[in-house]
Amino acid sequence: MFEAPTLLLALVVAIALGTLGTLYFWTIRRRQDEAETGVRALSAMRWREFSHFVLDAMRHRGYDVLTFEDEADRGQQTEFLLMRDNERTLLSAKHGSAYRLTQQTVAEFVAAMKFQGARHGLLVTGGNVDPDARKPAQQNSIELIDGGKLWPEIRPLLPASLTDEVRGEAAHRARRQVTLAWMGALVAGLAVAVFYGNSRTHESVAEATPLAATPASVMEAPAVSAAAVATASPIGVTLPEDNVASTPAEEERQRVEVARIVSTLPGIERAEWTTKSTLMVHVDETSTERFDEVCTVLTRFANLRTSRVHLQPPEGSTQQVRFKQCATF
Known part of the structure; x- marks a missing residue:
C-alpha cells in the first residue's frame, strides 16, 4: 500500500x-x-x-x-x-x-x-x-x-x-x-x-544500510609493504616468518593460527573466519581502527595475505561495519 x-x-x-x-x-x-x-x-x-x-x-x-x-x-x-x-x-x-x-x-x-x-x-x-x-x-x-x-x-x-x-x-x-x-x-x-x-x-x-554507501576506502586497501610488515608487529605478539601452505589442510591450520593471534590483540574480543577469504574481527566499543594490527598478522601468511578483514562493532554500537583487504597480491 x-x-x-x-x-x-x-x-x-x-x-x-x-x-x-x-x-x-x-x-x-x-x-x-x-x-x-x-x-x-x-x-x-x-x-x-x-x-x-x-x-x-x-x-x-x-x-x-x-x-x-x-x-x-x-x-x-x-x-x-x-x-x-x-x-x-x-x-x-x-x-x-x-x-x-x-x-x-x-x-x-x-x-x-x-x-x-x-x-x-x-x-x-x-x-x-x-x-x-x-x-x-x-x-x-x-x-x-x-x-x-x-x-x-x-x-x-x-x-x-x-x-x-x-x-x-x-x-x-x-x-x-x-x-x-x-x-x-x-x-x-x-x-x-x-x-x-x-x-x-x-x-x-x-x-x-550504511554499508551500501560506505566510501571506496572500505573496500580498498593499499598493499602492506615489506618494511611495514617488518616494523608493525603488535607488541607482545610473536609472528611466524612468511609461510606458504602447500596443502589445503596446512592452509586451514594457518587460518586457525591467524584467528588465535588476532584474538589476542588489544581492543579485539574474538576473531573468526566467516568464509575462506573473510576474517570477521569483533572489536570492543573503544576500538575504532584495528586494520593495521590485523593486516600485520595476515600478511605474514602468503596464502591468506589477500583475505578481507571485516571489523564488526558490538551490538547496539554507533560504529559502522567496516571492510578492508590487506593486500592485493
Whole structure:
C-alpha cells in the first residue's frame, strides 16, 4: 500500500492533468471541432443554398448585392458584384471543403475584378488557403476567407436545427475526449505514485544500510609493504616468518593460527573466519581502527595475505561495519 504523502501527490497530479485536459477539450478543442463540423455541413449544402448564406453574411457586413441572386444557379463559378461606400467589390464563392485558394486562383480573380471594374475582392471558400496566395491577394486588395473564418459569420444565419446538430456533435466528441483525458490523468497519477513510492523505499533501504554507501576506502586497501610488515608487529605478539601452505589442510591450520593471534590483540574480543577469504574481527566499543594490527598478522601468511578483514562493532554500537583487504597480491 502507498503512504499518505504518495497518495496525496498522485491525487494532485491526476486532478491537475484532468483539469487541464477538461479545459482544453471542452473550450479550445470543442470550438475547433464545432467549426470543422459546421464547415462540413456547409459543404454538404447545394450550391444555391451555400451562395445565398454567403451573400447574407456579406449583407451583415454592410454590402449591397448588385448581381441578381438567381444567377447563382449557373454553377460554382458564379461571381457577385457588391457595393459598399460607393466602391465596387467582386465576390467569388468556391463551394466545397476540399477546395484550396491558390496563387493561380488569385491571379484569375484579379483579371475578373478588372473586367468588372471592382477595386476590392472577396474570395470565399469552405476549404483552405495556400500560404503563397496571401501576398498577391493583399497586393490586389483581395480578402481571402477560408472555412474557419467563414463559419462564424454564417452560423448566426443558419436554421436553429442545423446549428443545434453541429453543436451537439462537437459536444459529444468533447465529452468523449474529456473522459479519455481523465483516464489518462489517473494512469499518470498512479505512475507517479509507483515511482515516488519506489524512490522512498530505496532511500529508506539506503538509510538503514550504511554499508551500501560506505566510501571506496572500505573496500580498498593499499598493499602492506615489506618494511611495514617488518616494523608493525603488535607488541607482545610473536609472528611466524612468511609461510606458504602447500596443502589445503596446512592452509586451514594457518587460518586457525591467524584467528588465535588476532584474538589476542588489544581492543579485539574474538576473531573468526566467516568464509575462506573473510576474517570477521569483533572489536570492543573503544576500538575504532584495528586494520593495521590485523593486516600485520595476515600478511605474514602468503596464502591468506589477500583475505578481507571485516571489523564488526558490538551490538547496539554507533560504529559502522567496516571492510578492508590487506593486500592485493
